[in-house]
Amino acid sequence: MIRVSIIGSGNVAFHLATAFEAAEQTELLQIVARNPQNNFPKLSNRTIHSVQDLALADVYLIAVSDDAIAEVAASLPFSGRLVAHTSGTVAVSAIDAKNRRGVFYPLQTFSKSKPVSFSEIPICLEADMPQDYELLLQVATAISEQSYKINSEQRKSLHVAAVFASNFTNHLYSIASEICDEHQLSFDILKPLIAETANKIQTLNPTQAQTGPAIRNDNKTIEAHLKLLTDENHKTIYRILTQSIQHGKKL
Amino acid sequence: MIRVSIIGSGNVAFHLATAFEAAEQTELLQIVARNPQNNFPKLSNRTIHSVQDLALADVYLIAVSDDAIAEVAASLPFSGRLVAHTSGTVAVSAIDAKNRRGVFYPLQTFSKSKPVSFSEIPICLEADMPQDYELLLQVATAISEQSYKINSEQRKSLHVAAVFASNFTNHLYSIASEICDEHQLSFDILKPLIAETANKIQTLNPTQAQTGPAIRNDNKTIEAHLKLLTDENHKTIYRILTQSIQHGKKL
Numbered sequence: 255m256i257r258v259s260i261i262g263s264g265n266v267a268f269h270l271a272t273a274f275e276a277a278e279q280t281e282l283l284q285i286v287a288r289n290p291q292n293n294f295p296k297l298s299n300r301t302i303h304s305v306q307d308l309a310l311a312d313v314y315l316i317a318v319s320d321d322a323i324a325e326v327a328a329s330l331p332f333s334g335r336l337v338a339h340t341s342g343t344v345a346v347s348a349i350d351a352k353n354r355r356g357v358f359y360p361l362q363t364f365s366k367s368k369p370v371s372f373s374e375i376p377i378c379l380e381a382d383m384p385q386d387y388e389l390l391l392q393v394a395t396a397i398s399e400q401s402y403k404i405n406s407e408q409r410k411s412l413h414v415a416a417v418f419a420s421n422f423t424n425h426l427y428s429i430a431s432e433i434c435d436e437h438q439l440s441f442d443i444l445k446p447l448i449a450e451t452a453n454k455i456q457t458l459n460p461t462q463a464q465t466g467p468a469i470r471n472d473n474k475t476i477e478a479h480l481k482l483l484t485d486e487n488h489k490t491i492y493r494i495l496t497q498s499i500q501h502g503k504k505l
Numbered sequence: 506m507i508r509v510s511i512i513g514s515g516n517v518a519f520h521l522a523t524a525f526e527a528a529e530q531t532e533l534l535q536i537v538a539r540n541p542q543n544n545f546p547k548l549s550n551r552t553i554h555s556v557q558d559l560a561l562a563d564v565y566l567i568a569v570s571d572d573a574i575a576e577v578a579a580s581l582p583f584s585g586r587l588v589a590h591t592s593g594t595v596a597v598s599a600i601d602a603k604n605r606r607g608v609f610y611p612l613q614t615f616s617k618s619k620p621v622s623f624s625e626i627p628i629c630l631e632a633d634m635p636q637d638y639e640l641l642l643q644v645a646t647a648i649s650e651q652s653y654k655i656n657s658e659q660r661k662s663l664h665v666a667a668v669f670a671s672n673f674t675n676h677l678y679s680i681a682s683e684i685c686d687e688h689q690l691s692f693d694i695l696k697p698l699i700a701e702t703a704n705k706i707q708t709l710n711p712t713q714a715q716t717g718p719a720i721r722n723d724n725k726t727i728e729a730h731l732k733l734l735t736d737e738n739h740k741t742i743y744r745i746l747t748q749s750i751q752h753g754k755k756l
Contacts, residue, residue: 343726417719418681419678427669448674460681494741
């Protein structure tokens with residue numbers, strides 16, 4: 255059993271703790287919730303409130319906000335142990351060099367209210383030393399079917415790509431929902447379309463999967479759409495994404 | 506059995522024909538492929554090449570490109586019958602008034618290569634006369650579990666919303682894929698994230714589901730992302746969508 259302790263009490267910490275608890279090859283040793291109110295009812299016997307109380311584990315995962323990682327890593331009362339953070343944007347070097355350093359970044363969007371199946375979540379791994387990489391790989395394999403070796407530079411780019419593929423995409427869903435509301439249309443009508451659009455690119459290259467008036471150069475429809483849109487912000491986004499579909503690809 | 510004939514030989518015509526062929530309450534009577542090369546191998550015994558050969562059916566569906574609908578409707582060699590087009594953008598009035606007019610718009614993204622389960626596709630219906638609406642509703646119910654009464658004005662807005670929710674969303678997938686390529690990252694890493702982002706809004710309101718640096722006002726990450734992006738077009742889209750998430754909602 256690989257003993258894993260988690261420092262943090264947000265969504266990522268919560269979902270990771272639950273996954274390690276359920277996995278056969280890992281033991282969730284302790285979880286540090288600095289705020290005593292952030293308790294995990296099911297894990298209360300292993301919840302501690304200060305890093306000073308951390309026992310000896312094989313891996314410590316720091317799952318706190320990006321800005322707090324360096325400070326938390328520096329505050330750890332031990333050295334020479336394997337400490338990895340779970341952030342998509344922070345370099346591995348943010349972890350105090352007194353410990354062996356790594357990254358354990360699960361690439362998914364987490365909501366506390368929605369259960370997550372970790373087995374399908376890709377985990378991006380990095381470590382200063384090969385044997386630590388192997389240990390992180392074992393921990394990742396215990397909870398997920400997909401892990402990738404990704405260095406700090408690549409991970410930053412991957413995070414940008416994820417912002418386009420997830421955060422910005424969700425914002426387009428919001429705009430679509432607003433347009434529906436304005437015209438007394440149920441957003442439910444669009445849900446099968448949204449599901450199929452995401453489903454298509456599981457097998458098709460997204461550039462090949464592109465449909466719609468922009469790629470068809472259907473200027474009559476594009477003009478009609480721009481006239482219909484009343485929100486200046488929506489008009490700007492419509493124009494820029496249409497242009498990007500039509501001319502963005504210079505390859 | 507409701508006898509349905511289809512005029513057109515593109516993706517929508519093909520998928521509709523297949524669905525009516527399989528449904529118990531409908532009979533696919535004829536399908537008009539003007540170009541003799543656009544044959545449907547499995548439906549070849551019912552494929553004709555001219556509207557002049559159309560037999561008496563209960564409903565005629567015009568599934569051709571938006572620009573051709575008026576011309577095709579005017580060319581029909583009969584009058585007083587129920588004729589509906591399948592377009593999201595064209596008004597019901599584009600159909601020649603010599604026939605009874607309607608709209609039968611399946612809201613989904615169709616690729617010829619990918620099979621489609623019609624039962625989950627919402628069909629947006631409109632008809633000049635109540636009894637024709639009832640007939641279209643029966644035809645829709647024969648192949649789908651969801652149909653909606655949507656007038657021509659609403660349908661135009663719904664189509665704009667669909668462009669945001671599907672075409673523009675797919676383009677963001679393309680950009681994410683390009684960023685991955687540039688940094689020797691497999692686009693596969695992002696696929697579970699894309700699936701979960703689309704899955705979330707099946708139950709959560711997309712505005713509530715918003716995550717990422719923009720909604721958190723995490724300017725440090727936003728600046729770092731803008732620095733990382735090398736393509737000016739990607740930078741512009743990143744900036745505008747970030748601003749829209751942060752300031753677009755004045756409600």
